[in-house]
Amino acid sequence: MANAIVEIQDLSFGYKGRLLHKGINMTFPKGKVVAIMGGSGSGKTTLLRLIGGQLKPTKGRVNVCGEVVHEQDREGIYRLRRKMGMLFQHGALFTDLSVYENVAFPMREHTNLPESMIRDLVLMKLNAVGLRGAHALMPTELSGGMARRVALARAIALDPSIIMYDEPFAGLDPISMAVICDLIRSLNDALGATSIIVTHDVEETFQFADYVYFVADGVVAAEGTPDELRQSELPFVHQFVHGEKDGPVPFHYAAPEYHASLLRGAR
Amino acid sequence: MVLHKIKRLLTKLGAGCVNKIWRLGAGGRLFWLTLLSSGESFRRFRLTIREVYFTGVLSLIIILVSAFFVGMVLALQGYHTLQKYGSSEAIGVLVALALVRELGPVVTALLFAGRAGTAITAEIGLMKATEQLSAMEMMAVSPIARVIAPRFWAGVIAMPVLATLFSMVGILGGYLVAVPLIGVDEGAFWSQMQANVDWEYDILNGVLKSVVFGVACTMIALFEGYDAPPTAEGVSRATTRTVVTSSLAVLGLDFILTSFMIAM
Numbered sequence: 001m002a003n004a005i006v007e008i009q010d011l012s013f014g015y016k017g018r019l020l021h022k023g024i025n026m027t028f029p030k031g032k033v034v035a036i037m038g039g040s041g042s043g044k045t046t047l048l049r050l051i052g053g054q055l056k057p058t059k060g061r062v063n064v065c066g067e068v069v070h071e072q073d074r075e076g077i078y079r080l081r082r083k084m085g086m087l088f089q090h091g092a093l094f095t096d097l098s099v100y101e102n103v104a105f106p107m108r109e110h111t112n113l114p115e116s117m118i119r120d121l122v123l124m125k126l127n128a129v130g131l132r133g134a135h136a137l138m139p140t141e142l143s144g145g146m147a148r149r150v151a152l153a154r155a156i157a158l159d160p161s162i163i164m165y166d167e168p169f170a171g172l173d174p175i176s177m178a179v180i181c182d183l184i185r186s187l188n189d190a191l192g193a194t195s196i197i198v199t200h201d202v203e204e205t206f207q208f209a210d211y212v213y214f215v216a217d218g219v220v221a222a223e224g225t226p227d228e229l230r231q232s233e234l235p236f237v238h239q240f241v242h243g244e245k246d247g248p249v250p251f252h253y254a255a256p257e258y259h260a261s262l263l264r265g266a267r
Numbered sequence: 268m269v270l271h272k273i274k275r276l277l278t279k280l281g282a283g284c285v286n287k288i289w290r291l292g293a294g295g296r297l298f299w300l301t302l303l304s305s306g307e308s309f310r311r312f313r314l315t316i317r318e319v320y321f322t323g324v325l326s327l328i329i330i331l332v333s334a335f336f337v338g339m340v341l342a343l344q345g346y347h348t349l350q351k352y353g354s355s356e357a358i359g360v361l362v363a364l365a366l367v368r369e370l371g372p373v374v375t376a377l378l379f380a381g382r383a384g385t386a387i388t389a390e391i392g393l394m395k396a397t398e399q400l401s402a403m404e405m406m407a408v409s410p411i412a413r414v415i416a417p418r419f420w421a422g423v424i425a426m427p428v429l430a431t432l433f434s435m436v437g438i439l440g441g442y443l444v445a446v447p448l449i450g451v452d453e454g455a456f457w458s459q460m461q462a463n464v465d466w467e468y469d470i471l472n473g474v475l476k477s478v479v480f481g482v483a484c485t486m487i488a489l490f491e492g493y494d495a496p497p498t499a500e501g502v503s504r505a506t507t508r509t510v511v512t513s514s515l516a517v518l519g520l521d522f523i524l525t526s527f528m529i530a531m
């Protein structure tokens with residue numbers, strides 16, 4: 001695709017020799033909200049780290065804004081990261097800084113803006129996530145949903161062109177979940193950014209995503225718009241979308257045959 | 268059977284050694300990277316000052332109280348021995364030299380490892396476990412420059428200051444026991460001390476020791492935190508290791524430094 005801002009090409013990656021991704025291809029067009037779905041442990045977080053250049057692919061590559069991430073030196077990777085905002089699974093707010101200072105952090109590190117300008121920008125970002133009133137609190141004084149929103153404000157502090165979300169709904173109550181859903185879509189459109197959302201919450205994601213990739217066994221098992229996937233007859237997609245316990249994704253972690261290991265007394 | 272056991276023991280020993288050497292290398296690498304990325308901790312000196320506050324001021328009370336008691340005990344023990352030789356006025360020199368040359372730097376470093384070192388390890392380890400360091404990296408900010416280096420320099424600055432305060436308060440404690448309590452002549456106490464404590468040979472060497480201990484203790488604490496497995500158990504083990512490793516390093520380095528200083 002010509003206007004792809006992030007492209008994953010034939011990507012393979014594994015920790016300690018055991019391959020986690022086996023030839024993944026994905027495209028993230030500018031301005032879209034794209035979701036990556038898959039079970040826990042399917043390597044979704046790892047995929048975001050590969051895009052951010054924190055890990056090097058074993059094979060294949062990730063292009064960000066037309067540049068190959070793993071071929072960059074430190075300077076180059078930092079330059080690319082300045083275009084990205086990432087929301088970590090548990091927020092990863094700096095616990096020794098207030099909410100205000102957390103959001104101001106990227107601005108203080110990367111710009112020479114005067115204090116008055118930083119103040120305006122921070123309050124604007126906090127306002128966008130509905131937490132301007134909480135600017136003086138410390139991260140430990142926030143609820144899970146609030147912490148996630150502050151982390152989001154921090155992730156968009158420098159108006160990134162790529163926003164990555166790692167399981168933004170995990171552990172949230174339904175109201176906070178709806179708030180985050182709305183924010184993801186509205187921030188994406190307001191900033192003209194591209195959003196990559198890693199999640200396993202089907203219902204929420206299908207409401208606002210433009211395109212969805214399913215990852216299973218290290219490959220893209222299915223892809224399409226939410227409507228296409230809802231109609232899909234693929235057994236895996238059916239199992240995932242309808243939350244069935246057993247199916248192509250087995251209930252058991254890969255293990256030697258049960259009967260045989262009992263006989264052998266294996267651990 | 269026995270051979271098998273010996274073989275297993277040797278394997279374990281070898282693996283342990285390799286692991287220790289590997290960690291030494293990793294620690295050295297972190298030290299080097301910290302030095303390379305230290306520019307920012309001086310350009311934005313406020314970052315470092317903040318850490319000096321946390322590491323230094325927080326260990327101040329325990330260090331001052333300990334110093335006071337150490338000084339008093341030194342005076343008691345010193346007097347007890349010196350009076351047998353009829354030279355109890357030398358008590359001032361004894362207290363001052365023991366503190367400035369040895370006890371000040373060493374005890375300060377041991378207390379520092381227990382108070383500030385563990386706090387540093389736990390803080391860095393938790394920052395890692397809660398992905399704060401990762402988040403920083405994703406924001407294109409180097410955690411070594413922003414988190415590690417300021418804490419390192421803060422420790423290196425705080426240690427000699429704390430050791431100096433330790434010696435001063437220790438001498439005060441010694442004075443209170445020797446002069447008002449025991450009745451040693453006040454003039455002799457101070458004048459003997461002044462005459463026999465050498466600026467370069469005693470005081471500067473003491474300060475040099477505490478600078479070296481500052482580098483070692485702070486770096487060990489930072490490395491253990493930075494290297495800790497990102498779990499609650501990993502951080503708690505790392506904290507224990509900080510105390511053990513720092514204490515051994517301080518005592519070992521003290522021997523090496525002392526032998527060089529006496530030889531020169």
Ligand SMILES: Nc1ncnc2c1ncn2[C@@H]1O[C@H](COP(=O)(O)OP(=O)(O)O)[C@@H](O)[C@H]1O
Binds near residue numbers: 040041044045046
């Ligand atoms: N630093 C690491 N070292 C070794 N294995 C890891 C590491 N991080 C994750 N893994 C393993 O990789 C797999 C995928 O992890 P992750 O990308 O976090 O999955 P997801 O986010 O989809 O739940 C898991 O089985 C996990 O145990």
Ligand SMILES: [Mg+2]
Binds near residue numbers: 046
């Ligand atoms: Mg994950």
